Amino acid sequence: DTGVSQNPRHKITKRGQNVTFRCDPISEHNRLYWYRQTLGQGPEFLTYFQNEAQLEKSRLLSDRFSAERPKGSFSTLEIQRTEQGDSAMYLCASSLGIGVFYGYTFGSGTRLTVV
Amino acid sequence: ELKVEQNPLFLSMQEGKNYTIYCNYSTTSDRLYWYRQDPGKSLESLFVLLSNGAVKQEGRLMASLDTKARLSTLHITAAVHDLSATYFCAVGNDNDMRFGAGTRLTVKP
Numbered sequence: 001d002t003g004v005s006q007n008p009r010h011k012i013t014k015r016g017q018n019v020t021f022r023c024d025p026i027s028e029h030n031r032l033y034w035y036r037q038t039l040g041q042g043p044e045f046l047t048y049f050q051n052e053a054q055l056e057k058s059r060l061l062s063d064r065f066s067a068e069r070p071k072g073s074f075s076t077l078e079i080q081r082t083e084q085g086d087s088a089m090y091l092c093a094s095s096l097g098i099g100v101f102y103g104y105t106f107g108s109g110t111r112l113t114v115v
Numbered sequence: 116e117l118k119v120e121q122n123p124l125f126l127s128m129q130e131g132k133n134y135t136i137y138c139n140y141s142t143t144s145d146r147l148y149w150y151r152q153d154p155g156k157s158l159e160s161l162f163v164l165l166s167n168g169a170v171k172q173e174g175r176l177m178a179s180l181d182t183k184a185r186l187s188t189l190h191i192t193a194a195v196h197d198l199s200a201t202y203f204c205a206v207g208n209d210n211d212m213r214f215g216a217g218t219r220l221t222v223k224p
Contacts, residue, residue, distance in 0.1 A: 026120070033211065033212075040216075041129055042119075042203050042205075042214030042215055042217050042219070043203075043214050044214070044218050045211040045212065045213065048211055056211060060212075075202050091157060091158070101161050103148060103163045104160070104212065105160070106147075106150075106155060106157045106158040106159075106160075108156070
């Protein structure tokens with residue numbers, strides 16, 4: 001296991017289209033997080049899973065956004081009816097979450113451009 | 116609501132010089148993190164600080180935490196070009212982490 005994997009690395013889509021991103025966390029990590037980062041800003045928290053349960057969602061996660069983590073393994077983030085303001089880097093992170101906390105491991109991100 | 120503020124946001128320094136980046140946060144938190152991000156890349160974990168007075172060092176970088184002042188510092192000693200990157204502090208708990216806006220560091224020869 002070489003770390004957190006995200007696909008695709010880049011996605012260009014037309015406004016109004018739906019897009020889906022995938023994140024494969026480190027296999028023994030039971031917690032998975034989605035963040036969004038726009039140019040020149042720090043990452044903003046979107047949502048968090050412990051195993052398959054989605055435990056927290058940010059107000060940033062409008063009803064056009066949905067995230068799933070079936071079977072507590074990989075996760076998907078879907079954006080419906082994309083808008084130009086959705087253009088950003090979408091980062092996934094995972095953590096062990098039990099006992100001593102080692103911090104988050106981030107994936108390389110998916111860069112979304114909505115044209 | 117937890118807020119995290121970093122300063123400076125931009126820092127240009129010459130090789131060999133020392134400087135400190137500051138991170139203030141608004142509410143009590145379990146832990147504080149420092150990350151590095153190179154352009155177009157993801158975030159690399161540098162330090163996790165868990166308690167008041169914690170100090171960690173790795174190479175030319177040293178991070179400290181004062182939970183009473185809600186302040187962390189990242190000190191750069193004798194900067195080299197390879198340290199050019201954006202540095203983020205983040206504060207949080209097991210549920211989520213809130214990031215500062217980042218300090219874009221440029222080290223010039």
